[in-house]
Structure formats: C-alpha cells, structure tokens
Amino acid sequence: MRLKVFKNTVLLFVSLAISCANQVKSDIGLSGNKEGSGLSQTTVKNDSSIIVGANQTEAYLPILKGKHIGLVANQTSVIFKNDNNSATKIKEYTHLVDSLLSLNIVIKKVFAPEHGFRGTSDAGEIVRDGIDTKTGLPIISLYGENKKPSEEHLNDLDILVFDIQDVGARFYTYISTLHYVMEACAEKNIPILILDRPNPNGHYIDGPVLEIEHQSFVGIHPVPVVHGMTIGEYAKMINGEGWLKNNIKCDEVRVISVKNYSHTTPYSLPIKPSPNLPNDTAINLYPSLCFFEGTNISVGRGTENQFQIIGSPNFKIEGHDYEFTPQPNEGAKYPKHKGKPCYGYDLTNHKKLNNLNLGWLLSFYNANKVNASEEGFFNSFFTNLAGNESLQQQIENGWSEEDIKKSWEEGLNSYRLMRAKYTIYID
Template sequence: MISCGSTTTRIDNKSSEDKATYKPLSDDKTIVVGANQTENYLPLLKGKRVGIVANQTSVIFKNDFSYTHLVDSLLALHINIKKVFAPEHGFRGQADAGAHVNDAIDTKTNLPLVSLHGKYRKPIPEQLKDLDIVVFDIQDVGVRFYTYISTLHNVMEACAENGISVLILDRPNPNGHYIDGPTLELQHKNFLGMHPIPLVHGMTIGEYAKMINGQAWLNDGLQCDIKIILLKNYTHNTSYSLPIRPSPNLPNDQSIRLYPSLGLFEGTNINAGRGTEFQFQRYGAPFLNKNALTFSYTPIENFGAKHPKHKNKLCYGEDLRHENLNGIMTLKWVIKAYENTLDKSRFFNTTNFTKHAGTEKLQQQIESGLSEVEIKLTWKEDLENFKKIRAQYLLYP
C-alpha cells in the first residue's frame, strides 16, 4: 500500500470527545477506504489523463493518525492529473452551503479547479475533452438533500455522454445502517434530490452509483462505465466516525446523526445551529415560545455561515448536543417547533421545504396536526419498496 504525498496533515480538527475511532492501518479489522488501496487503482490511472472530483475529505490515511490529500499523493506518484472538479462547499470545503463556487487555480498544486456548484453543476464537454478517466472520491453522509450524490449523478451522466470512465473510491456511510424518511416524488426533482429515494437511503457512494446505472436514471437510459474500489472490513452496521468534517456545518458525529432530522429546518425559518459551534445540534428562532422552549442562543457570522438565519438575534429553542438518536430520523423537533411558533405563517418556506422533503405532503401533514407516528405510517409502503430495489445494488452486508 502506497500513501505518499508532499504534505501530511494530522487528524486533530475535533475535540477529544469527537475524535474519529480511526486506528492504524495495520489493524486487520480497521476499515480501509478505497483511496488507501492505491495498489488496486494506480494501474487504472497510469498513462491516463485524469480528472478528480474531490474536496477536503478526499484523503489517504497513514499509520500515524495523519493523512495526505489524494490529489497531492497522486501527483507525487506521477499521475497525470489535468484538473480537479469541486462540489458544493468547494475543493477545500470552506464555502457556505448553497454558495456559488467559482472556477479557480489551486494555489498549492496550480491545477485548474472546475466548479460543479457555480455556473455549471454538470461538467460540459469542453471540460472533459482532455480527460480519459474521472476519479470520484468524496465522503457522503447518506442523506438525500446532501448534494454530493446529485454531483455524482451529474458527473456520471456527463462522462457517459462523452465516453469517459468513472473510478469511484468508496467511503463508509455514517448513516448507512438505516433507511427512513419520505420518498422524493419526481415532480419535485431538484439538486437537493434527483431520484425517487427516501430521505435516508442507507448506501455508500459506490452502491449509489450502481443504483443510478441500474435504475437507468441517466439521460436516455445511458450507462456510465464505472469501476468501484470497494471498502475493506465494512458492513452497513459498522460504526464509523468521520475524521474530517464533510462540510463546514457538520463538525462532529452528533451533527451527522441529527442531520437527517434537523436538515428539514433548512426549509423553514428556524435556525438549525448555523452561526454557532453546534451546527445541527440545536434549533431556535426569535418567534418560538420562550416559555416552552427555554434554551437560547444567538447566531453570529462564523466559519461556514456568513449569513445564518436570525443573525445577531436571540433565538429560543432546544439544545440537542446530548440527545441519543441513532438509527432513525425523527420529526419530533420540527413538529414541536411548529407547535410552539407564535406566528405559524412565518414557519415554513414552502418551496424550500418541499425541495428538502421531496414532497408537498409533509408540510400539509404537519400543518394539519398529524402525529409523527401517523406521518411515518404514510411512508411505510414506499420504504419497503425501496428496500427491495436497494438490495440489488448493495456491495456490503
């Protein structure tokens, strides 16, 4: 196994309680990500003109609890990288959610950075004409409205249209042990959800790529030529703590566990912790009932949130840092916030909530006073159908 590169970074961006359960690679039971298995994919890249879809999570781990970036490592191994494609949040992972990301030159490597979250969200033929193969290596969190799987679709489609292969270096899904949430209705297809899947899909990027091909979701039923470097020692029930935050506002394991549930607040006028150090671990707004929801905080401009909802205003809500939630998504906090909203006309941003939920029904159900149990019963048939489809594409037990 080769893990060389010009720059080594320590895994030290988390507090002690949030540190990854990452162990030296000599441990036979340790998960080995696709990027680390250079012996399996370097032969596929030698002599090729290579493009890489990458961000700050695209790393090769080393035995001493450090890592090198995939791009740096492959350049050191004399792979002919022509350009890097950057998803939402950018190549270095510092852009706000949804922010326009510009094309640029990476100051460290002098490689062209082609934005897939700016003027184009799908590579155009001009950007692919000098490539033989595209490598896709991004850490996902298994939630439909987390846009990296939409970028995966767009890259696969563009490559299929231009006769280019895609090499996927698989990584674990920290929410890969369950399936939950409303299923997207195709009339609400958008960049926050392109396929008829539940909000929590329980698949790795590699498995999801197989599903995109197998379900003929690309334009005109095109098939993308994909090669997947599989994870070692991974099952869908294997616990995995992310050593690098996958985006600016998912700082630790708790935020990633709560994200499927609190992410729905993105389609409301409720702040979900952006503008604090506890993103997706709290929620609040100035117009929530402070007698019922006594926790308070004030969002301010910070890393990853230049304009958080209710910036510099005192918000009332709940602190969920110590909430024990694993293996389900819940609507209880969205419902509780709605019930304690002093002016309900201010709660939903209807268009945006529908984009996140993938259906108009969820807002209607909450507004009509249905309980979480009643709402979840309406998802049951879709979830059972999806589980049957998903089973065809699983690469891991």
C-alpha cells in the same frame, strides 16, 4: 508488471510519510493535515481494520498509470497514513491529489462540488473556477453556473475518479454531483472510478421517497431521505436504474470498495465533510434537522454547534429556555436570525438516532401557531427537502409522527427491494 506495481505502491507510502512528517501546508489546505483540524468532536472510535478505497492504492494505481485523469474531490479526498491504534491518536493524511502527483499520475484537472475544493464555502454559495497555486492544476466548479462537466472539460480525459465523503442523506448534494458527473462521463464514453468511503448514517433507511415532479439539486432521485448506501453503491444504483438523462448508462463504473465494513459499522469522519457538520453528533442529527432549513427555525448556523441546536426568536415555551444567538462565521456569512436570541433545544448530547425524528419539527410548528408569529413557518424550500408536498400538508393538518411515518411504508418497502440489487456491504 507486478514488480512495477509493487514499486509504485512502496513509493507512494514513502512519499506519504515524508509529506505527513513535514506537515506541509498547501494552498488547498490539505497536505500534512491532522484529525485535529477536521471534526471538532469525536464520539466513535473507528475499527482500525476499515480500509477506505483511496488507501487501496494497489487496486487502482494500475488503472490510472499512463492515463489522463480528472478528479472529483474536496477536503475529504485523502489517504490516511496511520491507523487508529497509533500511539499518537492523531490521524495523519495526505490529499489524494498530492499523493497521485508524487507518483507521476497525470492529473489534468480537479472538479469541486458544493462547499468547494477546500470545503469552506457556505451552503448554497457559488463556487468559482480557479487554479490551485501549489500544483497549478485547474479547479473546475460543479456548484456554480454549471453543475455538470461540459464536453470541453472532458475532452482531454481518459478516466474520471470520484472520491468524496458523503453522509447518507438525499439532500446532501454530493450525490447530485455524482449524478451529473456520471451523466457527462456516459455521454463521452469515459469510465468512472469510485474510491468508496463508509456512510456514517448507513445503519438505517427512513423518510419519504422523493416524487420525481419535485426533483431538485437537493433531491434528484426517487430515494428516501436516508438512503443507507455508500457513494459506490449509490453510483451502481444510478447506472442500473437508468436515472441518467435519456436512460443513458456509463459503460464502466468501477468501485474500489471499503474493506472490513458493513452498513452497521459505526464510523466517525476524521475530516468534517462540510463547514456546518463539525462532528459526529451533527452528522447523525443532520437528516432529521435539515427539514428546518425549509422553515423559519435556525439549526445553529452561525454558532459552533451547527445541526445540534435548534431555535427561533418566536419559540418561548416553559421548560425549553435554551438560548443562542447566531452570528456570521465560517460557513455561515448570513445566518438565519443573525444577532437575534433564539430559544429552543440543545441536542449536543443527544443519543445516536437510528431513525428520522419528526418530533422536533412538529413541536416547533405547533409552538409557532401558539405564538401567532407574523412570519410563516414553512418556506418554498421545504417541499424540495421533503421531496413531496404531502409532508407539509400532513403537518398542517395535525397528523401525528406515527401516522406520517406509516404513510412512508409502501415507498420504503419498494425502495429496499430496489436497493438490494446494488449493495456491496451487508446490512
């Protein structure tokens, strides 16, 4: 048995080398890709000793052999070929689907989250079912009419594999997809295998804890905005805390953990996790700036600096004359304030955040009042993002950032105690 697993592992890396060398362009846009087509900027050199779950084939190939597999995946679901010490400084990879198929692993279907299998759909855009023209595999959308696999979808599966890069924010919907996938697996007694990846915002925990009455797809669990967990740890917490419908639990949640990683280990994503998070700066600023999605302020969608610039046509204050004009582009077909000059802040060179920043939100809110905009500052989506009604009320009542953050302390302390039961990596 050991010899067979060894041969399979050798075969995998041979196929990876061939695939990367040929740089085959598949219809899913993933075989033979390089880092240059992922993040447009990198500010962190990854520790070459970090080994993501997908790269540890020796740990999970024996689990998958002879089984019918369902795979929850997108463009980040890859096996990396060369390490960070490579003379080329280009990180080559092949998609997990291609790699497993080359080993005669039986993949029956692929489930796609928000932004789709290729990760190019707009935020909130319905993702359609389809067929991958390269492999012939059916692609089942989990961001359309159904956000949960149906019983029919799972009837022919023995195990489901989840491998998606997350960014560690409660309103990033991949953890909501994880929830519904686990719920479907629990109802069918199908085991789930998590191929874990680092959390680029795993170095801190911050924000208000969601109140259950404000559950939505951008906030489904009672956790803070920045939860400080990897997907693997988060899956254990969902199961352990009984958060699935009717307190049902998955009989088996197996995690292939990241090697040589801690929550404080800096990690630069080699592939952008969604169209509007193009680099490390955007990913780091995202938890703080996403609140603006519930306001009349643009976060740079429709530019090349998404989640690194913020502005509004109504924001004109002396000393803050940065200007940009959103236009339709990939990932933002209908950007907020399309074609209108927006004035605000350029944060493209901002230092790395180790906590949530509310200062920008308060600044724009106060400027909006001064400029007497006819358009209201907040919209109904803000409550979903905050996970409560309190944050908007506190801002409207003139609370300081310090006082707002003090109101989060009790919830954060309780959350840290709960989280400690499920952590795989040290803080």
